[in-house]
Amino acid sequence: MSSSFTDFLLRKFLFRPKPLAEGHVYHFDAPFEELWLDAPDGTRLNALFFPAPVQPSLGAVLYFHGNRDHLQRWGAMHRDFTALGYDFLAPDYRGYGKSTGTPDEPHFFADGYLIYQWLVERCPADRMVLYGRSLGSGVASWLAARVPARMLILETPFDNIPGLLASHFGREAPPFLPPVQFQNDAHLQQTSMPILLFHGTRDRVVPFACAERLKRVLKPGDEFVTIEGGSHNNLATFGLYHERLRAWLLPR
Numbered sequence: 712m713s714s715s716f717t718d719f720l721l722r723k724f725l726f727r728p729k730p731l732a733e734g735h736v737y738h739f740d741a742p743f744e745e746l747w748l749d750a751p752d753g754t755r756l757n758a759l760f761f762p763a764p765v766q767p768s769l770g771a772v773l774y775f776h777g778n779r780d781h782l783q784r785w786g787a788m789h790r791d792f793t794a795l796g797y798d799f800l801a802p803d804y805r806g807y808g809k810s811t812g813t814p815d816e817p818h819f820f821a822d823g824y825l826i827y828q829w830l831v832e833r834c835p836a837d838r839m840v841l842y843g844r845s846l847g848s849g850v851a852s853w854l855a856a857r858v859p860a861r862m863l864i865l866e867t868p869f870d871n872i873p874g875l876l877a878s879h880f881g882r883e884a885p886p887f888l889p890p891v892q893f894q895n896d897a898h899l900q901q902t903s904m905p906i907l908l909f910h911g912t913r914d915r916v917v918p919f920a921c922a923e924r925l926k927r928v929l930k931p932g933d934e935f936v937t938i939e940g941g942s943h944n945n946l947a948t949f950g951l952y953h954e955r956l957r958a959w960l961l962p963r
Contacts, residue, residue: 744760748802761789827858837859837861852865863902863904865908911940912938
């Protein structure tokens with residue numbers, strides 16, 4: 712199998728966007744604002760901003776979602792954060808939903824920084840939470856290594872893409888060098904902000920052992936929350952998830 716074909720298959724595995732028509736009207740159970748941000752190369756990025764129901768808010772959560780679907784699904788994640796008094800901002804990656812362009816790792820990072828810059832003009836960095844879910848952990852951890860924020864929270868993260876592939880192949884190293892890296896382990900070592908990680912023991916998308924390797928790079932005070940029986944898409948149905956989220960996000 713040629714390396715170019717292998718690269719193609721890996722990208723198809725990692726990036727699973729669903730497009731939406733530009734005229735699509737979002738529907739949610741709470742007030743929100745739809746945003747458009749223009750990247751330097753002309754790509755248009757679509758995002759949704761949900762204000763906390765009581766203002767002023769406690770801060771803002773910058774939420775980077777998983778590798779599938781679009782904001783009509785992921786916008787609903789605001790509930791866990793707006794209910795705690797936080798504003799919530801979620802962008803769609805290029806190629807996802809209404810966002811134009813084609814997904815790739817360097818632009819995920821550059822676009823994430825663009826979204827961060829928009830939010831930090833409205834919310835001080837020391838009140839901003841970077842949140843990454845699954846593939847979004849790659850963007851959130853990259854930002855955490857480069858910009859200030861109050862904390863970093865990762866849900867169902869992996870150590871890096873080579874490690875994720877090795878876990879699925881049951882090997883210590885992947886059978887080929889992937890063109891996409893998303894080196895969460897390296898980025899976590901480069902940030903001084905507090906880190907909270909969530910992972911379930913029955914995750915078949917990102918095997919638990921793959922996430923557990925991130926424990927090696929955590930600092931004193933960081934927390935790795937193991938959710939027994941949790942899978943890739945149901946951690947928010949467990950009381951422990953909400954207990955630890957509240958403990959980290961609410962004033963003490």
